[in-house]
Amino acid sequence: MKESKSAKLNQLQQQENHQNAHLSPSKLAKLFDPDASWDKDQLGDVLHWIRQVVGLISGLLWGSIPLVGGIWIILFLAISSGIVYGYYAMILKVDEEDFGGHAALLQEGLFASLTLFLLAWILVYSLAHF
Amino acid sequence: MATAIPLFASFKYADSLTVVGISLCTALVCEAISWILIYRTSSYKSLKSSIDKASKKLETMKTDNPSSKLTNKKSKTKKIDRVESSLKESSRDLSLFKFKSGAVVALVLFVVFGLLNSLFEGKVVAKLPFHPITIVRKMSHRGLKGDDSTDCSMAFLYLLCSISIRTNLQKFLGFSPPRGAAGAGGLFPMPDPKTN
Numbered sequence: 001m002k003e004s005k006s007a008k009l010n011q012l013q014q015q016e017n018h019q020n021a022h023l024s025p026s027k028l029a030k031l032f033d034p035d036a037s038w039d040k041d042q043l044g045d046v047l048h049w050i051r052q053v054v055g056l057i058s059g060l061l062w063g064s065i066p067l068v069g070g071i072w073i074i075l076f077l078a079i080s081s082g083i084v085y086g087y088y089a090m091i092l093k094v095d096e097e098d099f100g101g102h103a104a105l106l107q108e109g110l111f112a113s114l115t116l117f118l119l120a121w122i123l124v125y126s127l128a129h130f
Numbered sequence: 131m132a133t134a135i136p137l138f139a140s141f142k143y144a145d146s147l148t149v150v151g152i153s154l155c156t157a158l159v160c161e162a163i164s165w166i167l168i169y170r171t172s173s174y175k176s177l178k179s180s181i182d183k184a185s186k187k188l189e190t191m192k193t194d195n196p197s198s199k200l201t202n203k204k205s206k207t208k209k210i211d212r213v214e215s216s217l218k219e220s221s222r223d224l225s226l227f228k229f230k231s232g233a234v235v236a237l238v239l240f241v242v243f244g245l246l247n248s249l250f251e252g253k254v255v256a257k258l259p260f261h262p263i264t265i266v267r268k269m270s271h272r273g274l275k276g277d278d279s280t281d282c283s284m285a286f287l288y289l290l291c292s293i294s295i296r297t298n299l300q301k302f303l304g305f306s307p308p309r310g311a312a313g314a315g316g317l318f319p320m321p322d323p324k325t326n
Contacts (some may be wrong), residue, residue, distance in 0.1 A: 040189070045301070048301060049301075052298060062259070063259065066259060067259070068259045068260065069259070069260055070260040070261065070262075070263075072259075072260070073260065111293070111297075112293065112294055112297040112298060112301075115290045115293040115294040115297075116294040116298070118290050119150075119287075119290040119291060119294050121259055122146075122256050122257070122258060122259065122282060122287070122290070123146055123147075123150065123256065125257060125258075125259040126141075126142075126143040126146055126256040126257045126282075127141050127143060127144075127146070127147075129257075130141075130142040130143060130257055
């Protein structure tokens with residue numbers, strides 16, 4: 001009796017591990033799949049993190065070159081918004097009306113990414129060029 | 131570790147790293163306090179769950195094809211109103227609940243800001259790669275001597291750190307407020323235009 005129980009448990013654990021191993025590739029595939037169905041929260045989170053990554057990379061890049069001037073803040077906002085728009089409209093091909101419109105999607109993570117961009121830009125600029 | 135200290139000391143604006151480091155630690159401490167006082171409690175979990183359910187239900191009801199019969203439309207509007215007011219109530223309760231526990235976090239932030247202020251008052255901790263507009267300059271040049279608007283004070287850098295680090299940390303840990311709550315008025319809801 002105990003042996004059959006432990007065997008069942010092992011089987012269940014193996015199935016779980018098998019499932020977990022398949023979760024990551026399927027999640028990655030979903031990020032680029034125009035046929036995938038998206039929850040409002042899920043899409044919002046993905047757009048938020050895309051903005052943060054773009055903000056961090058831009059800040060590090062702008063600070064290293066360095067790019068100086070307020071115009072680069074405007075350019076960052078334009079590039080970041082362009083990438084987010086391109087992702088949900090052209091790669092995912094979602095209907096923005098289902099998610100509250102363009103404004104709702106474009107404002108996901110905007111302010112946090114702007115502050116992260118400024119922080120990275122200022123830090124790299126100050127530490128690398130003085 | 132011994133070689134790292136002289137390396138950082140060679141940077142003119144090494145103080146900026148200290149500010150960022152303290153901000154990061156403060157953010158972690160604040161989230162830990164929030165988790166203890168707010169997020170692990172059953173009240174918070176049940177409020178969050180009811181907000182999530184209500185906002186999803188509301189979305190489904192609003193996106194369903196409208197019925198052609200007038201009586202069905204009226205009953206649907208009544209149902210939507212009921213779900214909306216329950217959502218507003220839950221959001222208000224959540225905001226009030228977080229507000230009471232948030233006072234402790236606010237105290238920690240206040241103490242840390244006071245400490246940083248005493249450490250870096252009058253010091254230029256970083257250099258801005260742009261000339262800030264007047265409103266921003268009031269914070270970025272706070273307590274600094276001279277007219278160089280690209281000199282950055284601790285206050286501005288700390289503000290940037292706080293917002294970016296705390297927001298992303300909350301998002302990463304899953305402590306962000308539910309999206310349904312954001313659209314439902316919160317602690318001070320606006321009057322319902324339907325009833326006026």
